[in-house]
Amino acid sequence: MAIQVIEGYREVAPAKRAEGEAVVFDANGVYYRQLNDAIRDAVASGVRHVIVENANGQRYIGAGLRVPDLRIEVRGTAGNDLAAFMDGPAVEVFGNAQDGVGNTMASGKVVVHGDAGDVLGYGMRGGRVFVRGDVGYRVGIHMKAYENLVPIVVCGGKARDFFGEYMAGGMLVLLGMNTQFPNDPVAGSFLGTGMHGGVIYVRGEVEPWQCGKEVGIAPADDEDYKALRPVLEDYCGSLGVDLDEVLAVPFTRIAPMSHRPYGKMYAYL
């Protein structure tokens, strides 16, 4: 049967080889479905270290996987919905990631050594996502925390509009350091619009006009740094960033003024 080609990707299983304990898949030109099938099969057979090389936009890498001691290395560009609905594994991308990183992720860790796209961490409820560079629009929307599940996202560069919109829990950190856009503000407009839980820390200052009307803006205090420091230590350790340089600029805390922003909006018939 002829091999199907979908948008330039071939529906064939990726080439596979061993590298020590790890299994390496060559994603070059392979359709996402066959790539992810191969990853799932390897994980089901007991493999705990998967390397995907020549990744070029394949979607859904790590999606729905629930194996806590699994490590996935992606060399190249990870496609949309990297680690979506993921619960446990560690994913490290040596390159850029596209949109939807950590979509509704439950736990685990994603480290991106390049930039990432839009809607990163949407509905995320646990685990950590660390990005070295810039992120796109609508990052951290509707992140939420519950008991010991507290999602944390740290972006090393700058963010576009709607950062932390509808945020209901967890921690979003924006450093504004490793950026391709030195002349842009650290975040776009509508920062924290509709926010009703969790906290956003921005390295440096933000202007009130950038923020949603639901949030209060204040310099980070000792309590904030107590929460922030271990997260930044993990971030700097994961990405080889200098912690002292990160902490050299004071942080701003953005937090909701009410857990019930719309509580008084209605009259009951």
Next chain:
Amino acid sequence: MPATFIQPEFRVKIDYDRCHKCGRCVQQCGWGVYDFNERPIPHDEKCRACHRCVTFCPARCITIERNPLAYRDNDNWTAGLRKAVWKQAETGGVLLTSMGNPQPYPRIFDHLLLDACQVTNPSIDPLREPMELRTYLGRKPDAVKVEPDGAGGFKLAEDGGMSRNIELATPIIFSPMSYGSVSLNVHKSLAMAAERCGILMNTGEGGLHEDLYPYQDHVIVQVASGRFGVGPEYLQRGAAIEIKIGQGAKPGIGGHLPGEKINKEVSSTRMIPQGTDAISPAPHHDIYSIEDLRQLIYALKEASGYKPVGVKIAAVHNVGAIASGIVRAGADYVYLDGFRGGTGAAPAVIRDHVGIPVEIAIAVVDQRLRDEGIRNQASIVAAGSIRSSADVAKAIALGADVVAIGTAALVALGCHVCQSCHTGSCSWGITTQKPELTRRIDPEWGAERVTNLIHAWSHELQEILGALGVNAIESLRGSRERLRSIGLDEQTCRILGVKPAGM
């Protein structure tokens, strides 16, 4: 000035000669209508005519009457509109209400009549002959190949995706109602009934409580914009996954489950802290196009081992093109919720004025998908005030594969359609989280009543099919030739694909 200009809608009348003074009414009322001072004393303004007290009064001495207070006649400025203005002048709030649109728009189902066989094409007696209601929910192959099964019959030569279809014993499922909007005992009743009837219930956007895990093969798990209760385990447990884009009662509107309804159990199922508002944004912030929808459909398939994924939308003006896009995005079913669909809470202005009738939506979507040659790629689920087996049959004749019922199932559990779900004080223990009220529904009792309803409607469907002279619900699907309209204008008939009676 008086605290309010709004006079009570109802009068609670107690025949004190017959009253036992037992206080049962005080105990039963969830709205706090009654004080007790040697005898029950009603506060009319709190009454919502739900009949809980009437039903449980041992002396049968309570009646609820409409307040006869006359308003100066004005068909334009109805009493309801006057009261709405007073309420908003008092509060400055968005008027919040619940259940389906109660306004007197035309009900198209009530203008459609089914055919029956007479003389030349004999009807079939379902009591003596097999009558097939079994329905498969999901994507069907473009073509099927069959081969002899070796026992004189035939079997599919290749699966073509049929094995991913969900077999339903009857073409009726339960519509999504979240745990939070309804009580856990309601969820259990529906899950147990779904298992017994060989059909499906739907979590709505509120997560899957662990008490429902034994019934998970009969549960559709919903993913909506707030992603409440959604995780990989949730996706892997469900029989199918549904992306909720919209709801007939509130197209284009998100949901706010008020903090006071988020108790410990609801909080753990939704995975959010107690007492905070559960806010579902109006759009999914990762869906701005059909391509984005496709991305989420396939993310859910990848994360769940390729379970069927459906997409629920409110029926709106451009529903044909929207449904076509949804099918092309890879959905296994399209769920159309008409403008009369129910809700646990919605702004009255949206509920009463947005959307289109589901009857129109079914006809338009079915036709559009046929015209484009993709009707087999997805099932159509229709909902939004399916009130009887007659509505089921008419919806299927217009082109639906399956109907979903919400309000009808709640009515089976005791709902009296008092349209007060949003208050969280449902006296019947349905749309409340107060433990003293939720315990009024025993899941075993509830499951039996809902099962009875599904069985009764299924029998009636068999009678309808028999009268039509067909022996399978498949033969009625999209068979608009078996419908006639009365009192509908020509344009509407053309859109419905239905001839007027007499033609």
